[in-house]
Amino acid sequence: MPSTKGNKQASAPSAFEKRVKRRVSARVHDFFAVCPPGLKTTCQKELAALDTDIQEIQPLPGGVAFRTKLPTACFANLSLGSPSKVLMRIASFKADNFSTLEKKIKQIDWELFLPGNTDLNIQVTAHKSRLYHSGAIEERCRAIIEPRLFTPGNKSEQSLLIRADHDQFELSLDMSGELLFKRGIKQKVIKAPLRENLAFAILKTVGFTKQTVLMDPMCGSGTFSIEAAMIQANIPPGFYRSFAFEHWPGFRKENFNYLKTQAQKNFSMEEDSRIFASDIDGSALSLLEDAIDQHEFLKTIQARKTDFFDIQPNQLTPKKGVVVLNPPYGKRLGGDMDITHFFSEIGKKLTADFKGWRVGIIYPEKALGKAMGLPLQPMPFFHGGLDLFAGIGKVRG
Ligand SMILES: C[S@@+](CC[C@H](N)C(=O)[O-])C[C@H]1O[C@@H](n2cnc3c(N)ncnc32)[C@H](O)[C@@H]1O
Known part of the structure; x- marks a missing residue:
């Protein structure tokens, strides 16, 4: 990824922006590139070639896991051609009753990850877990998360994926929004086109x-x-589209636009x-x-x-x-x-x-x-x- 260091910030960051930077954008997180079966090898190669800040690239069922910071993961969304979407893991914990689940959900700094005015689409899957009722899990989590998202702003949509497996919960945000195969180029397609x-x-x-x-x-x-x-x-696959992460508090529009401008200079x-x-x-x-x-x-x-x-x-x-x-x-x-x-x-x-x-x-x-x-x-x-x-x-x- 080209360096964005020379790209000037408009004004001094607020206390909230400093918290977002400390807890979200400056930290290394776990990410997961969701891939259709058969495309994992291509995705693994793409990730390895993309940026040296991308580490611990590992094929797993359903996709390829990797670790990096948020700005590099945004760059991955822009640049990868093979995945369907990229998820950012935000929490992982054990919970076998609602009281533990609620306690863990309350500990997450939701306002640092999610935009204020968001339509939260919570998708729950539970497998071999004491808490198995996906509707009840969603309801309890929503009741805690939504009141925390008070900041006004443009309405946006965001998917939160909650997965419970043997009482181990994993929470991920969908960074991409619309599936990544949608490049934003074709206005119309024939029935059942190739992705x-x-x-x-x-x-x-x-x-x-x-x-x-x-x-x-x-x-x-x-x-x-x-x-x-x-x-x-030389056009990055995501150049002509937008992404869910563009609404996140941790997203730095000026840096992302700078990366796009740099990419544009290499168009041939x-x-x-x-x-x-x-x-x-x-x-x-x-x-x-x-x-x-x-x-x-x-x-x-x-x-x-x-x-x-x-x-x-x-x-x-x-x-x-x-x-x-x-x-x-x-x-x-x-x-x-x-x-x-x-x-x-x-x-x-x-x-x-x-x-x-x-x-x-x-x-x-x-x-x-x-x-x-x-x-x-x-x-x-x-x-x-x-x-x-x-x-x-x-x-x-
Ligand atoms: C499955 S579709 C291809 C879809 C395409 N990959 C896309 O994403 O839009 C198959 C295409 O083959 C075309 N086709 C079938 N027989 C053909 C032939 N003999 N010569 C050229 N095209 C043919 C059809 O008109 C159809 O558009």
Whole structure:
């Protein structure tokens, strides 16, 4: 993270601001990047590369834990492409009765963590604990927390996650707000589009970099292409969106804006087109075209209505690069099309015309990976309620 030391504070801090700094922003805390299954390795690598102040990076069920200070965790929200959200752990204690729970909740400096005028969304899960009634736990906690949040301010929403497991309570604040796959770029999407964090992880795993040519021949509303354009332009995934932590007392707007301005200085808009997006469906493609019209950095994407089976990549670019595919399956395949036949035709097309290209392709059954006849490593993940695979490999030749 670039240093914010040279960035001047507007005025002397109040006593409250000093308390916030001492107890919240200047301390090292535990954080947790929540990841969909299959994306933890990418997230771990991203965290390790992001900032040396990020320590104790550890994959755990459901995501990756790490320790750092609040400003670095804000920077992580801005910069990470693979997680769904980042949580800040604010307390951990044992309680097997309501009186202990209430005593522990009262000990937390809520006003230092949360904004005054907040709509608190308390989500409780209890597992093998003496206190198991989630509604009652929420009610007791809310009755203590809300009166402490007296400071006026703009209305904001904040989720507090309370998890009890074998009487051990863990309390976390959702730093991100809306899920992080929402990058704030697309205005509209097709039904059930690919999530941006998944597209990001597949691009990273298949070895897509700033210099790589990308072919996205079943692009739909263009999730792969937009993520690729952000990577090529050096734009942090969260640059165009806002976060829940921006309402927190411990958030330093001037420092965060300074980090964004520094990031902006590294944006590199490409002149030549290295991203080729196409789809057989003009209405899906028009959503990508709308996004291209609105963002300068997306002008590097060449979008065309074309059938994948008609594409000759060497007519578009002399370079070999990465081809990513999120073909339709299930109901969306339509008609009487046999899915094994469809994927075997995709395999034949790639083998014939994409020799030497690296491939990232999504499919819903392991057998379909084999049906394509390509040397693909299946990366399992979960999306839209389904267990899926991303086949990662290279077409021989
Ligand atoms: C699952 S959707 C892709 C969704 C996309 N990843 C997104 O996030 O919006 C599959 C897409 O493949 C397209 N498609 C199906 N058959 C095609 C073909 N033969 N050539 C090009 N596109 C095709 C469909 O029109 C659809 O937009």
